[in-house]
Amino acid sequence: MDGTDGPHLDSAEALDRSLSAAQARSDQIEQQLATDPSNFRMLTGDRPTGRLHLGHYLGTLVNRVRLQDLGLETMVLVADYQVITDRDETGRLADVVLELLTDYLAVGIDPARSTIFAHSAVPALNQLMLPFLSLVTDAELRRNPTVKAEFEASGGRPMSGLLLTYPVHQAADILFCKANLVPVGKDQLPHLEMSRVIARRFNERYGGGRQVFGAPEALLSPVVNLLGTDGVHKMSKSKHNTIDLAMTEDETARALKRAVTDSDRNITYDPQDRPAVANLLSMAALCSGADPRDLAAQIGDGGGGALKALVTEAVNERLRPVRARRAELAADPGYLLGVLREGNAKANEIADATLSEVREAMEMVY
Numbered sequence: 001m002d003g004t005d006g007p008h009l010d011s012a013e014a015l016d017r018s019l020s021a022a023q024a025r026s027d028q029i030e031q032q033l034a035t036d037p038s039n040f041r042m043l044t045g046d047r048p049t050g051r052l053h054l055g056h057y058l059g060t061l062v063n064r065v066r067l068q069d070l071g072l073e074t075m076v077l078v079a080d081y082q083v084i085t086d087r088d089e090t091g092r093l094a095d096v097v098l099e100l101l102t103d104y105l106a107v108g109i110d111p112a113r114s115t116i117f118a119h120s121a122v123p124a125l126n127q128l129m130l131p132f133l134s135l136v137t138d139a140e141l142r143r144n145p146t147v148k149a150e151f152e153a154s155g156g157r158p159m160s161g162l163l164l165t166y167p168v169h170q171a172a173d174i175l176f177c178k179a180n181l182v183p184v185g186k187d188q189l190p191h192l193e194m195s196r197v198i199a200r201r202f203n204e205r206y207g208g209g210r211q212v213f214g215a216p217e218a219l220l221s222p223v224v225n226l227l228g229t230d231g232v233h234k235m236s237k238s239k240h241n242t243i244d245l246a247m248t249e250d251e252t253a254r255a256l257k258r259a260v261t262d263s264d265r266n267i268t269y270d271p272q273d274r275p276a277v278a279n280l281l282s283m284a285a286l287c288s289g290a291d292p293r294d295l296a297a298q299i300g301d302g303g304g305g306a307l308k309a310l311v312t313e314a315v316n317e318r319l320r321p322v323r324a325r326r327a328e329l330a331a332d333p334g335y336l337l338g339v340l341r342e343g344n345a346k347a348n349e350i351a352d353a354t355l356s357e358v359r360e361a362m363e364m365v366y
């Protein structure tokens with residue numbers, strides 16, 4: 001293997017090409033989903049690193065729930081081993097995982113229809129990492145642009161073996177359950193490409209003509225460019241600019257009161273020249289379904305105060321049912337843990353069956 005058939009997404013041009021191909025393919029898949037969702041098993045997941053916020057909600061969670069509700073078989077991964085790719089400590093992981101479960105169920109992920117499970121609870125998933133590592137080269141791993149970006153953002157921390165190889169682990173996440181559909185943002189496309197390459201090479205090298213793994217496809221999530229309350233950075237815990245699902249209405253009002261606007265009292269929707277104001281208008285628009293220009297016209301000369309009041313109302317109204325459900329769930333951690341244990345058990349069954357197939361293909365049955 002010389003790695004020449006592997007993912008080459010290291011130039012901006014190659015990324016652009018793969019992005020437009022993925023978008024075209026995603027559009028086709030959406031059409032198939034609308035008519036016959038039964039051909040798909042989808043896998044999605046998050047690193048449990050903190051509370052989910054409005055950016056997650058509008059950017060991925062709403063879409064995930066939509067797909068689940070279309071009737072796709074749905075696997076939701078709590079990617080706990082991925083937490084230690086770019087940090088030295090897991091933090092209070094058990095608490096964070098419970099919060100994540102609370103957020104998941106509150107937004108409408110339904111344990112009756114979706115299997116929610118954690119990496120660390122599924123040994124056979126993790127064992128797939130071994131044969132999979134034999135199928136990729138050092139050079140392929142080193143040119144993964146998402147790994148490079150995470151490495152650069154990790155503040156001088158040396159590249160760990162796990163950071164370098166986690167896209168292979170992510171292939172195991174996807175292939176252990178033979179998911180064929182993975183809703184992702186564009187930063188995850190290199191990982192999807194790696195999973196496809198691994199599936200293909202496994203079949204060629206160890207499958208003896210057998211199609212043990214199919215090639216999973218990316219479903220690009222609708223792009224939602226929501227900035228945080230600072231009006232500069234993407235909404236993110238590390239920037240302290242989030243509106244969390246777990247906030248109360250008062251906390252939301254306070255966070256938005258601190259939001260950045262500008263000194264022009266006349267509110268207009270102008271993403272180019274007034275990004276902070278435009279972002280707040282977008283936030284309200286995304287929450288209420290209104291057009292941001294109409295909202296701007298409605299506020300007129302009301303200034304930043306009126307803008308923030310309008311945004312607060314739109315956000316709180318949108319999140320009210322989620323938060324009510326969240327409060328009920330948070331009061332019953334026993335139930336939440338039960339959901340996770342049941343999901344783990346189901347994932348283990350699936351993973352054991354796949355690992356058996358893999359061992360058979362590799363003549364490792366003794």
Ligand code: TRP
Pocket residue numbers: 043044045046047077079082170173174182184188
């Ligand atoms: N890497 C993803 C993220 O940071 C999380 C993740 C882990 C994932 N395993 C996955 C996403 C498998 C899709 C499929 O958000």
